[in-house]
Amino acid sequence: MDTKSLNLDIITKQYRHNSKAAKGYELLMNLLGDYDSLPLETLLRNHRLNPILIASEIEGRENVDTLMDYYSILQITLLANYINHPLPENLANEIDVILETPAVKKYFEEYYPLVLPQLLIKQIHTDEYLKNNIEIDSTPLFDRFLILNHFVKSDEDIQLLLWFFDDGWIGKYSLKDFIALLRDKTKMLNEYSNKTHPLNKVLWGFTKYTQFLTDYAELIRDCYHNSILQSAIWHYHGYWFNKIENKIGTNLKLSIQSIKDTFAQFNSKELIYDQHSYLTSIDEIREWKSNISHLDTIEQDIDYLFNTNLGQPINELNHRLNSN
Amino acid sequence: MFHTPPIFIDEGLHTTAFFTIHQPKTLVIFVHGFNGKSVETWGKFPELIRTNDDFKNADVVFYGYDSVRAQANNSALKFYTSLLKLSDISPNKWGIERDFIKTNFRYNNILLVAHSLGAIVVRRALILAKTENKEWIKNCKMVLFAPAHRGARIQKLVTESLPSIGKILTGLGFITIPILDDLKPDSLTIKNLIHDSLHLLKNKQGDFTIATQIIWANREIVVHNEQFLHDPVPVLIDDKSHSSVCKPDETYLTPYQIVVNSLHA
Numbered sequence: 001m002d003t004k005s006l007n008l009d010i011i012t013k014q015y016r017h018n019s020k021a022a023k024g025y026e027l028l029m030n031l032l033g034d035y036d037s038l039p040l041e042t043l044l045r046n047h048r049l050n051p052i053l054i055a056s057e058i059e060g061r062e063n064v065d066t067l068m069d070y071y072s073i074l075q076i077t078l079l080a081n082y083i084n085h086p087l088p089e090n091l092a093n094e095i096d097v098i099l100e101t102p103a104v105k106k107y108f109e110e111y112y113p114l115v116l117p118q119l120l121i122k123q124i125h126t127d128e129y130l131k132n133n134i135e136i137d138s139t140p141l142f143d144r145f146l147i148l149n150h151f152v153k154s155d156e157d158i159q160l161l162l163w164f165f166d167d168g169w170i171g172k173y174s175l176k177d178f179i180a181l182l183r184d185k186t187k188m189l190n191e192y193s194n195k196t197h198p199l200n201k202v203l204w205g206f207t208k209y210t211q212f213l214t215d216y217a218e219l220i221r222d223c224y225h226n227s228i229l230q231s232a233i234w235h236y237h238g239y240w241f242n243k244i245e246n247k248i249g250t251n252l253k254l255s256i257q258s259i260k261d262t263f264a265q266f267n268s269k270e271l272i273y274d275q276h277s278y279l280t281s282i283d284e285i286r287e288w289k290s291n292i293s294h295l296d297t298i299e300q301d302i303d304y305l306f307n308t309n310l311g312q313p314i315n316e317l318n319h320r321l322n323s324n
Numbered sequence: 325m326f327h328t329p330p331i332f333i334d335e336g337l338h339t340t341a342f343f344t345i346h347q348p349k350t351l352v353i354f355v356h357g358f359n360g361k362s363v364e365t366w367g368k369f370p371e372l373i374r375t376n377d378d379f380k381n382a383d384v385v386f387y388g389y390d391s392v393r394a395q396a397n398n399s400a401l402k403f404y405t406s407l408l409k410l411s412d413i414s415p416n417k418w419g420i421e422r423d424f425i426k427t428n429f430r431y432n433n434i435l436l437v438a439h440s441l442g443a444i445v446v447r448r449a450l451i452l453a454k455t456e457n458k459e460w461i462k463n464c465k466m467v468l469f470a471p472a473h474r475g476a477r478i479q480k481l482v483t484e485s486l487p488s489i490g491k492i493l494t495g496l497g498f499i500t501i502p503i504l505d506d507l508k509p510d511s512l513t514i515k516n517l518i519h520d521s522l523h524l525l526k527n528k529q530g531d532f533t534i535a536t537q538i539i540w541a542n543r544e545i546v547v548h549n550e551q552f553l554h555d556p557v558p559v560l561i562d563d564k565s566h567s568s569v570c571k572p573d574e575t576y577l578t579p580y581q582i583v584v585n586s587l588h589a
Binding site for chain 1: 325328329330331332338340345361363364368370371374393419420478479482483487488489490491492493494495496497498499500501504
């Protein structure tokens, strides 16, 4: 087996056969077998018009989303020259059947636009795969992409944070409480520094997610030589990055601002005698203070990732294929 | 290319493996340090492993664990459990089926490469293996980069290891990190590690506690560069800090070469 075939084999095993995508495929095929298309249309409805409240529906849609995620990853592997093209016939047929189903098409084109599966199906139809003439080997970049994604998707603290910042509640706590605690040190120490407190997990999620954003921004910058691949990697998290302007990004920045405000008011003596702080001397505090400027860098990374210009090359390619 | 793309395996936290497509003889496990990440701690190691043939007969695992919130000994216990599975179960179970691997397959050697806190985790895990009389312990080797097995300067550790927001929140006391206590030079964790290792060495059962190679950074400010019992004389690397000493790149291949040399020794 050559390297690219092995890559496809492993990617398919991990993201299609040994993940929720397998159940998503099974579910879609079962519903496709029905004479009546209504159950499938109902499952894949627009949640903004008709909310998803039943557990089995939430699970079913999660499985379908994971299948879409696999198709998005496949598209990026093609752009990174990580796998061979054309795709094997059985895989191309599967993608064709699934993505050409009207209810599924509506789901990923209209209700929750995902440009990567849209590109994939167009290439399969025309049997013309996008030529990548860039000579630089993208394998290490793609490996990094997989590793970063695995980190962000499997980290419980980060997933909790994203849900929380996207208007979620944890018990009786909302974002308002989180911001209040960042602004009030006494409250924080009295109520939230307890390891098992739910907002403590959000705090860790916040720390880790900002680190992820920095790493992801670096990965995207490192793809500068291949604007299409760069754009595809941005699109993979487009759901969150597009939303950044509305909620996630605003809430991240609000949280950073709250930390800056608290930081501006700290009292050196208090910190030295505070058993929760690791700082024990004026010298240590002086060194520690220099970190505040890094918060500006994190804000810049947030602005960079929110920059929808990064999505343009793939959007344009998609439009071009539409008009051909 | 001699290895698979990254395969995420259900052991530890974000553990990532690169399996060889040839006959494996050695299992190489990388173990990160305080606030490290399973793969990212190791710079270009994955890329070098995939593009060169030095690891052609080795399965490589980048082990991850919660190095911030869990106690060092708990992490060691979990690592030991993972090590049991990785060494005793056929690697075909981990997401790649290689026809030439039989169900009774066992690795000839295990090479453990650890950074900072990872050295404590690995050493304690091997002592646990000894306690349970695991045969494979005789075939284990350790390569330790900037090991924290003689303790660390806590403030420097936080400064160098945590991301900016983590540093600020920890300084303000918003986040507490109990594991920092385990890393103080006079902590029970370290004192007991030395005591138990010494006890085994005195009873002529502690060869496995002697590292194959120790690597110190010349610009080290985080851990105490102190000899650990019968370890060999360390290699001192110029112009590298605590966190950069284990990260090979285009201009700094020493860590890669050291691990390759230990692999083939």
